[in-house]
Amino acid sequence: MALLQISEPGQSPAPHQHKLAVGIDLGTTNSLVATVRSGMATVLQDAHGHALLPSVVRYLPDGQVVVGHEAQAQQSQDPTNTIVSVKRFMGRALEDISDRAHIPYKFVNRAQVAIETRAGVKNPIEISAEILRVLKERAEKALGSELVGAVITVPAYFDDAQRQATKDAAKLAGLHVLRLLNEPTAAAVAYGLDNAAEGTYAIYDLGGGTFDISILRLTKGVFEVLSTSGDAALGGDDFDHRIYCWVLDQIRQNSKSFIPLNEADTRLLLTKARQAKEWLTDNYEAQVVCRLSTGQLVDVTLDVTQFNELTQTLVNKTLTPTRKALRDAGLEVADIKGVVLVGGATRMPHVRHAVADYFQQEPLTNLDPDKVVALGAAIQANALVGNKGDEDLLLLDVTPLSLGIETMGGLTEKIIPRNSTLPVARAQEFTTYKDGQTAMSFHVVQGERELVADNRSLARFDLRGIPPMAAGAARIRITFQVDADGLLSVSAREQTSGVEAHVMVKPSYGLNEAEIAHMLSSSYNAATTDKQARALAEAQVDANALIGAIQAALTTDGHLLNDAEKQQINAKITALQASIHAASSDAIRTDTDALNHATEAFAARRMDASVKRALAGKNLDSIEL
Numbered sequence: 374m375a376l377l378q379i380s381e382p383g384q385s386p387a388p389h390q391h392k393l394a395v396g397i398d399l400g401t402t403n404s405l406v407a408t409v410r411s412g413m414a415t416v417l418q419d420a421h422g423h424a425l426l427p428s429v430v431r432y433l434p435d436g437q438v439v440v441g442h443e444a445q446a447q448q449s450q451d452p453t454n455t456i457v458s459v460k461r462f463m464g465r466a467l468e469d470i471s472d473r474a475h476i477p478y479k480f481v482n483r484a485q486v487a488i489e490t491r492a493g494v495k496n497p498i499e500i501s502a503e504i505l506r507v508l509k510e511r512a513e514k515a516l517g518s519e520l521v522g523a524v525i526t527v528p529a530y531f532d533d534a535q536r537q538a539t540k541d542a543a544k545l546a547g548l549h550v551l552r553l554l555n556e557p558t559a560a561a562v563a564y565g566l567d568n569a570a571e572g573t574y575a576i577y578d579l580g581g582g583t584f585d586i587s588i589l590r591l592t593k594g595v596f597e598v599l600s601t602s603g604d605a606a607l608g609g610d611d612f613d614h615r616i617y618c619w620v621l622d623q624i625r626q627n628s629k630s631f632i633p634l635n636e637a638d639t640r641l642l643l644t645k646a647r648q649a650k651e652w653l654t655d656n657y658e659a660q661v662v663c664r665l666s667t668g669q670l671v672d673v674t675l676d677v678t679q680f681n682e683l684t685q686t687l688v689n690k691t692l693t694p695t696r697k698a699l700r701d702a703g704l705e706v707a708d709i710k711g712v713v714l715v716g717g718a719t720r721m722p723h724v725r726h727a728v729a730d731y732f733q734q735e736p737l738t739n740l741d742p743d744k745v746v747a748l749g750a751a752i753q754a755n756a757l758v759g760n761k762g763d764e765d766l767l768l769l770d771v772t773p774l775s776l777g778i779e780t781m782g783g784l785t786e787k788i789i790p791r792n793s794t795l796p797v798a799r800a801q802e803f804t805t806y807k808d809g810q811t812a813m814s815f816h817v818v819q820g821e822r823e824l825v826a827d828n829r830s831l832a833r834f835d836l837r838g839i840p841p842m843a844a845g846a847a848r849i850r851i852t853f854q855v856d857a858d859g860l861l862s863v864s865a866r867e868q869t870s871g872v873e874a875h876v877m878v879k880p881s882y883g884l885n886e887a888e889i890a891h892m893l894s895s896s897y898n899a900a901t902t903d904k905q906a907r908a909l910a911e912a913q914v915d916a917n918a919l920i921g922a923i924q925a926a927l928t929t930d931g932h933l934l935n936d937a938e939k940q941q942i943n944a945k946i947t948a949l950q951a952s953i954h955a956a957s958s959d960a961i962r963t964d965t966d967a968l969n970h971a972t973e974a975f976a977a978r979r980m981d982a983s984v985k986r987a988l989a990g991k992n993l994d995s996i997e998l
């Protein structure tokens with residue numbers, strides 16, 4: 374009989390045991406799990422030898438849940454209970470889903486959108502957890518033991534809510550998240566270690582439904598994301614759709630009576646279109662053959678030249694965000710040392726040509742483009758659980774949009790500029806606006822515009838218990854911190870009393886890449902009007918502050934003025950109050966100056982009076998000058 378062994382507290386029972394950690398690419402279209410075995414990152418396969426798990430979840434009538442190829446195959450039979458591309462709904466509200474009218478699901482409008490299925494109302498976290506559960510089981514079966522943890526990848530533009538939702542899904546699936554990793558960074562890890570190269574790289578990721586471009590800098594094993602851009606509604610699916618439309622045209626041309634397609638036929642043709650597209654990557658011609666539910670036979674042949682013509686505009690469309698990412702990073706094409714291709718759709722030769730043409734070099738393709746993210750995540754997971762003895766791999770990601778705080782006049786004060794590398798902490802001091810103010814309201818915002826109203830509101834919180842002081846005397850330090858997972862926390866501390874307030878920012882719903890792109894482009898377009906808006910708001914704040922101070926002085930020291938003088942000052946106040954509402958900062962400034970000028974004598978008399986008060990009862994020797 375073997376004796377049971379008990380190890381010392383704090384000591385590992387088997388000090389040389391390899392800790393099992395995996396990397397998971399939780400993709401919109403396909404998901405994968407990979408691990409490092411004998412020093413090599415490898416993607417784990419299912420019992421049928423499939424590495425890719427389609428990100429499709431179907432709720433069956435008998436209560437079972439099927440995930441992957443089987444669910445994908447049944448999609449057209451049971452569209453409302455078969456959820457595809459759930460990643461698009463992670464951490465989002467119903468109004469964020471712009472194309473919801475074209476999606477067959479019964480959406481339920483909650484703080485975070487959910488879908489009504491025959492198994493009940495399911496939220497995106499629960500649906501994603503089903504995918505993660507399958508990958509976890511696959512890994513445990515392949516590795517023969519329980520997992521210590523997983524690194525899960527997310528798009529670089531995922532906001533707090535989307536990242537949090539991903540973490541929650543992992544928790545629900547019983548996975549310990551070592552950390553979330555940006556997808557382009559994971560791809561760079563995979564290549565960076567394999568090639569041990571240094572320099573600035575572009576990561577071009579064309580997946581099933583999304584396009585992401587990231588500019589990374591690699592130096593001595595340190596990866597830094599310089600900028601990210603993309604198009605949330607552009608991917609391999611759009612190429613399928615072009616073929617699908619072409620096939621419909623062919624049917625219309627060949628048959629006199631064309632009956633509109635039903636849902637199942639549409640899906641069938643789209644599947645055939647995808648197969649044709651993938652076939653054309655390695656072949657000159659693809660045949661689309663199928664029988665529609667109407668009995669009509671479809672049999673058409675598409676060659677590579679036609680396919681390229683049909684889809685060249687889609688390929689070209691990826692170059693706009695690509696140019697923008699380079700511009701944001703302050704770089705030119707010549708600065709890019711290498712280009713990494715990610716995503717199954719980058720297998721298409723004309724995509725590769727366009728990328729090579731734009732960057733004036735052949736992209737790196739020695740790793741499989743749809744596995745590279747999972748491989749990088751596996752390498753990172755392995756390093757995080759301490760299996761990797763050599764130098765630590767430090768990963769730096771960026772904030773996609775600036776983070777800041779609302780100040781007087783509805784203006785945004787940026788605290789952490791966009792594209793700051795993570796983790797990042799920045800602090801700035803603010804002060805009170807009114808005498809005796811004991812509380813302050815903070816409004817945390819995200820975006821590039823000058824006016825808060827044009828940016829996105831993330832959170833609000835109050836700091837109370839500030840000791841009453843003159844306006845401008847209190848020192849309130851606001852600290853913004855974004856951790857390695859991209860989660861933001863904000864704290865406010867009054868420096869003399871030490872009172873503090875804190876908020877973890879978890880917005881109830883997120884931004885997508887298109888919205889980020891829109892917020893950025895509108896900030897470029899609006900640069901001039903924003904400058905004017907800021908000047909106006911600042912002039913208004915200053916004018917109101919001056920009026921407030923003078924009115925307070927009139928109350929306490931009005932007796933220092935005769936009636937005519939009072940009238941003159943009041944007339945200037947009325948004039949300034951009127952111009953505050955007029956939309957010109959110049960007019961406000963002119964009237965502010967006039968009011969300042971009109972009160973100079975009053976100010977001098979108040980000064981004399983207060984000196985006299987201070988001197989009363991003291992002899993000259995005790996006065997320090």
Ligand code: ADP
Nearest residue numbers: 400401402403580581609651654716717718720
């Ligand atoms: P995601 O990141 O969205 O999960 P993937 O990286 O797995 O997606 O890419 C999926 C897309 O890649 C699909 O549109 C699929 O048709 C396309 N794809 C996969 N293999 C090929 C191929 N051989 N040729 C062309 N496209 C392909």
Ligand code: MG
Nearest residue numbers: 400401580716
């Ligand atoms: Mg992907």
